[in-house]
Structures are given as structure tokens and as C-alpha cells.
Amino acid sequence: MAAGRYPPRSRSQAPPWRREHGGGGRRRGHDGRPEPQQLGSRRLRAAPARGTAAATGRAAAPRRARANTARAAALACEREDCAGRAGAAGAIAAINISASTSKFLMNVITIEDYKSTYWPKLDSAIDQLLTQSPGDYIPISYEQIYSCVYKCVCQQHSEQMYSDLIKKITNHLERVSKELQASPPDLYIERFNVALGQYMGALQSIVPLFIYMNKFYIETKLNRDLKDDLIKLFTEHVAEKHIYNLMPLLLEAQSTPFQITPSTMANIVKGLYTLRPEWVQMAPALFSKFIPNILPPAVESELQEYAAQDQKLQRDLIQNGFTRGDQSRKRAGEELTYNGSSACASSRGYR
Template identity: 90%
Template sequence: MNVITVDDYKNTYWPKLDSAIDQLLTQSPGDYIPISYEQIYSCVYKCVCQQHSEQMYSDLMCKITAHLEKVSLELQATSPEHYIEKFNLALSQYMGALHSIVPLFIYMNKFYIETKLNRDLKDDLIQLFTEHVAEKHIYSLMPLLLEAQSTPFQITPSTMASIIKGLYTLRPEWVQLAPTLFSKFIPNILPPAMESELQDYAAQDQKLQQDLMQNGFNRGDQSRKRAGEELSYNGSCSR
């Protein structure tokens, strides 16, 4: 293997990694990323073997930190009606990027981060999102989530589930900010219900049913038949 000098690393190897990381951090689900994973993996391997792990780790953390600070500023400028969806996109996009970034840097993780720093790359990168995005926005986000929970159909259940599970992954103690909301998506985080609380739960269910009825989902509304039932009914009448 040819010797990789500091200049080689700065001028040849890191720019390739930098470009690939950029694309991975900004990709949308389903996007095709025109990068060679084999080439990037090889770059990382060679840099680790040539004792550039410390600099590469520092560059990676600085690169992703700068990206997350930009994400945070964009969230800060987002209007309340789009805030939840924007946060969910940022969180999902970042977690998706980690699925590619962490394996690409597996040699650096194994031979530098784990052995010399006694840490793990994935944990470090999740912590970056926590510090530079989630912590800065959690107290703006939670009131909007609670409001959305009490307003049927304001956001999709999948969006709510994605955010709540993501926040729990980032920092489990955030459950204390909204225990009931978190318990709807994270099992076994609340103590067993006392008998005295069952009436409250029943009242909550009744309120949800009333909200559904007010939004047109009346169980007695025969005009909302499923398409299959409608076809079956019409077919039997035409005979």
C-alpha cells in the first residue's frame, strides 16, 4: 500500500469522503445516490491503515455538526403549521443517513473509536443530533405534538409514531415531558394503571369517539360504506 501523506489525505481522500457524506445526509427516501460505496469503504480503510483515523474522525464530526446546525436553523425558521412535519423529515433523513455512514466508517469505528476512545460511532452521531437539533427544539416541538394529539387528523399516526419513537431513542428521559403521549407508542413505560384511573381512561376514549363523530365518522352513517360493500349491494339489486 502506498504511503498516504497528510497532504494526500487532505487533498485527495477526505474530499471524496466529504462529498459522499454530503449526498448521504441530504438524500430523500428512495433516492439513488451516485456514489461508489466500495470506493468510499476503501478510502476509509486506507486512511485507517495509514494512521489518519484521528483526523478523519475529527473531520467527520465537524462535517456532520455543521450540517446539523444548518438543519436546526431551518427548523427555527419553520412556521408552526409545518414544524412537526419538518422535524420528522429532519429526524428520519438523518437516521436514514446513519444506516449508510456508520457501515462505511466501520474500520475507523473498530480500530480507533472503540479501542482508543471507548465509544461507538453510531452513538456519537446520534448524540450530535440530540445536542444540535433535538435539545434546541424539544420545548417548541412538544406543545405542538400535544396539540396535534388532541386534534384528530392534524397529523398522520405514522408521523406521530416516528417522532415519538425517535425522541425516545435520542433521550429516553424525555418521556417525562408527556408520559401519556409517549405511552401510546412506547410499550411499558408507564406503571400499571390503578383502578381509580380506569374511569379517566374511559372518559378519554369517549372523548375520542365524540371527536371522530364530529369529523364525520359516525358509526351509523351508511353513506360511508366501503367500496367493496357498495359494489356488492348494487350488484345484488341489479339482478
């Protein structure tokens, strides 16, 4: 009693409501619900907590504002950094484009470059091709010449290159024509055959080398073909100037067998027909010996005449040293009557 006003109570002496809830429970009514004053006091006790949270929120608002401001500043810096990087990338791209443009401009072939560097290479190669003999080895790089033509076409020098090519070949053919005019009659046919064969052989190499010029300039803009143009040059500058001197010599050689070799006669006649088919009218009988379907079909009434022509040909062959071979199993004169007429009739298209 001396220690305090009231003596300590044991748990058994505590009020029922305190004993039921372990001493820390709330005061409840008879139905077990908290008494009203307890609820009021709870609300009164909770109110300061909400007020404290609001006060805390108001205190934290400046901090959030400062954080938002810092975040916005960081975002702005990031945007500026990205813009700076984009600007730097654009500048680098512009530098790369400028470098590639300057590199392209460095590879441009000017007209001076074409005349001083590219055309001389083509000129030298054309010279060698036009003057080579059949079977000769030409020490030129076809790949290099082909590349020169390709580059010149890509750099818009096709018109100039075509003009230079035509002029080059024209000058060559004019020299050939003058050499033929100075030839003696006994060498005239042979030299014409050499000039024709040499030129046609050169075209087999020249035309493929200028295929890009032919495709992208001559065919598209001029509506022509390079090979046809080059054949026409030989016709105009050589064949037309010599046809009236050449044809009498060919007819004379035809009447005198083996005055010139059969291969030479065949090459010239076929070549003239290729250059200008209308020249057949100058000597149909001559052209018909080497080109089919030149003369009209044979008729039965002319068989005797054809047989006589074949007999004359066989006699000429014998006089020039050609033998008939083994005639032991043939009757005398059989090949002159039957075989000759039938062969001639077949050659004239007789059915």
C-alpha cells in the same frame, strides 16, 4: 653329442622330483616339504619385490601430494564459487527488499494526499447521504468509499478522519437547526419529522462505511461507538435546541386529533425517546400512547375514567369522517362502554 655337452634327456629320464611336478616344481625332501634352502631362496627372491613396492610407493608419494594439492585447490575454488554465488544471491535479495520497500513507500498516503485526494471523496459521499430523501438513488460507489476509509485507517489517519467526519456532520446539523427555527408553526412538526427521519436514515449508510475507523480507533482508543456519537450530535445540535418549542405543539396536536398524521406523531415521539429517554417526563401521557410501559399499571378504580377517554376518542373519530363499519350485530353503545373500557385497561397494563 656334438651339439652339446650333455645329451638331452627324455621325461622318463628326469629326476623323480622333476617328473612328479612336471619339471617346474620345487625340490622337496622325503616328507614332501620344500627343502630349507628353497624357502630361503624364496625369501631372498621375495625381498626385492617388497623393496621394489616401497620404492614405488616413495616414487608415488609426490604424485599423491600433487593430487591432494590440486584437489585442495579445486575445493577452495569451489568454496570461493559458492561464496560468490551466495554473495550474489544476497545482493539480489537486498535489491528485491529495496525494491519492495520503495514500492511500499510509493503507496504511503501522506497527510497531504489524505486532504487532497481521499477526504474530498468521503466529503462528497457524506453530503449526498445526509441530504438524500427516502427512496432516492445515490450515484456513489460504496466500494470505493469503503476502500478509501480502509486505506486511511491502515495509514494511521483515523484520528484526522474522525475529526473531519464530526466537523462535517456538525456543520450540517447546525444548518438544519437554523432552517427549523425559520419554519412557521404549522410546518414546524412536519419539518422536524423530515429532518429526524432523514438523519437517522443517513446513519444507516454512514456508520457501515466507517466501520474500520469505528473498530480500530473509536472503540479501541476512545472507548465509544460511532453510531452513539452521531446520534448524540443530533441531540445536542438539533433536538435540545427545539424540544421546548416542539413539545407544546405536539401536546396541542394530541388534543386535536388528526391535526398531524398518526405516523408523523409516532415517528417524532419514538425518535425523541431514542435520543433522550428522560424527555418522557415532559409529557408522559403523550409518550405512553406510542411507547409501552411508560405509565404505571392501570388500577380498577380508574376504569371509568379510561372508558370516558375512549368514548371521547371514538366521537372525535366519527366527527373526522371515520365510520364504525357494520354495526347491525351490535347493541347500541356497546363499543363505547364495554369494548372501550377493556381496550383502555389492556393498554394501561391492567390485569
